[in-house]
Amino acid sequence: xxxxxxxxxxxxxxxxxxxxxxxxxxxxxxxxxxxxxxxxxxxxxxxxxxxxxxxxxxxxxxxxxxxxxxxxxxxxxxxxxxxxxxxxxxxxxxx
Numbered sequence: 001x002x003x004x005x006x007x008x009x010x011x012x013x014x015x016x017x018x019x020x021x022x023x024x025x026x027x028x029x030x031x032x033x034x035x036x037x038x039x040x041x042x043x044x045x046x047x048x049x050x051x052x053x054x055x056x057x058x059x060x061x062x063x064x065x066x067x068x069x070x071x072x073x074x075x076x077x078x079x080x081x082x083x084x085x086x087x088x089x090x091x092x093x094x095x
Contacts, residue, residue: 013077052084
């Protein structure tokens with residue numbers, strides 16, 4: 001029991017990863033730019049999204065992809081995910 005009390009509680013959050021990526025891909029498709037440039041931006045966005053989720057899952061924090069789990073009353077950290085992705089892409093233009 002004392003070991004359980006001494007351990008910090010894990011924070012569990014969800015992110016709507018598929019929804020976030022779909023919005024970006026939709027915006028790229030509507031932009032009607034050079035397909036190769038769009039493909040490169042999309043790849044950069046996907047890499048940034050993956051790294052952002054990994055960053056969020058540090059320090060005992062558990063990040064669940066909302067589309068893959070039934071999490072009930074777990075806080076939604078999607079806005080944080082979007083900020084982290086934007087920060088990783090800041091030198092690049094993103095929607």
